[in-house]
Amino acid sequence: MSLTIGTTRILALSAAAALNPAVFGQAQIVAIVNVASFQPGLPRGGALATLYVSGLNVQPGLYVASSVPLPFLLDGVSVVIDGLAFAPILAVSAPQSGNAQINFQVPLERNVSLPSATPSSSGSISVLVNLNVVASRTPLPAPMGGGFFTDQNGNVVAQHASDYSPVTQNVLLLASLYSLSR
Secondary structure (H helix, E strand, O other), rough: OOEOOOOOEEEOOOHHHHOHHHHHHHOOOEEEOOOOOOEEOOOOOOOEEEEEEEEOOOEEEEEEOOOOOOOEOOEEEEEEEOEEEEEEEEEEEOOOOOOOOOOOOOOOOHHHOOOOOOOOOOOOEEEEEEEEEEEEEOOOOOOOOOOOOOOOOOOOOOEOOOOEEEOOHHHHHHHHHEEEEH
């Protein structure tokens, strides 16, 4: 069985490996969470997510993306969502022992692959090392609405797309007054 993304064909897990991660050296996806809310499940495209993987056979260390656009391969690790797209990788933390952590942006293609009748559908996720699939899983469906980063007071942290300035109560008030005066 293989996984094809665009014109790239990748060796994928056999059915035995999908049921028994020992076939590929014990690599197993332990958890998938929304970075902002830490709720389990794979969020919609564009959101940030974290994978926890046990038995990931990579060089120990912390690897952080140093360029924009984010790379699809970091420390030999890549993530494929729904068999459609590589995910941009923010960081890979691979300790000597314990679970590795992979922080990534869910590709926007995920939104297209979700059935319209079930927008919180699970999809699939695969972890690759040097373009070989080492772990694959169908994640839990993510709750609708995604997650938001909050400050110490529980306020949502957001920024304006036009100038990247922070959204504050004062700016929101001025924006609503402006629209009322038009």
